[in-house]
Amino acid sequence: MYQNMGCGIKEVSKKMALRKIVEQGEECLTKVCRPVEAFNRRLHDLLDDMAETLQNANGAGLAAPQVGVLRRACLVLDEKTEQYLELINPVIIQQSGEQTGLEGCLSVPGKWGIVTRPNHVRVRAQDRNGKWFEVEGEGLTARAFCHEIEHLDGHLYTEHIDHFLTEEELRDYLEAEEQEAE
Numbered sequence: 154m155y156q157n158m159g160c161g162i163k164e165v166s167k168k169m170a171l172r173k174i175v176e177q178g179e180e181c182l183t184k185v186c187r188p189v190e191a192f193n194r195r196l197h198d199l200l201d202d203m204a205e206t207l208q209n210a211n212g213a214g215l216a217a218p219q220v221g222v223l224r225r226a227c228l229v230l231d232e233k234t235e236q237y238l239e240l241i242n243p244v245i246i247q248q249s250g251e252q253t254g255l256e257g258c259l260s261v262p263g264k265w266g267i268v269t270r271p272n273h274v275r276v277r278a279q280d281r282n283g284k285w286f287e288v289e290g291e292g293l294t295a296r297a298f299c300h301e302i303e304h305l306d307g308h309l310y311t312e313h314i315d316h317f318l319t320e321e322e323l324r325d326y327l328e329a330e331e332q333e334a335e
């Protein structure tokens with residue numbers, strides 16, 4: 154998802170590799186991904202590469218189909234811990250509230266839209282070894298859960314917007330947000 158200031162993110166080892174992020178228009182972004190069934194070395198390599206790719210792109214989330222792998226796996230930056238959460242076969246099991254805000258996607262570079270999402274989301278997923286767990290997110294993390302899990306069903310955030318923000322609209326939005334934060 155969108156950019157963050159990227160502090161405290163997991164260190165990556167030299168063995169990992171950047172993968173090419175595919176862009177909107179490529180077929181793999183429109184497919185329903187298959188569940189991950191083998192929690193093996195190959196999955197771990199994929200997740201490690203995705204983490205490096207995401208960190209390199211300064212993103213807040215990345216789904217396997219965005220690197221051309223049609224499996225149900227994604228990474229989401231947890232705002233609280235500033236770590237990437239690995240979500241394998243994730244399902245949203247609870248959601249509440251509402252937030253409307255800025256959203257972008259590494260597969261739709263340089264573009265932004267305003268999307269309404271639940272403000273609180275609870276996800277059930279497996280870790281890289283197949284163990285099930287549940288995790289909650291609010292605000293940007295909840296937004297990222299929704300955004301990334303949608304990718305696994307072949308959907309992009311662009312389906313929720315009526316237009317991409319113009320440069321002026323983006324500037325106004327960011328200025329308003331900054332004032333709010335003061």
Ligand SMILES: [Zn+2]
Nearest residue numbers: 154258259260
């Ligand atoms: Zn995306």
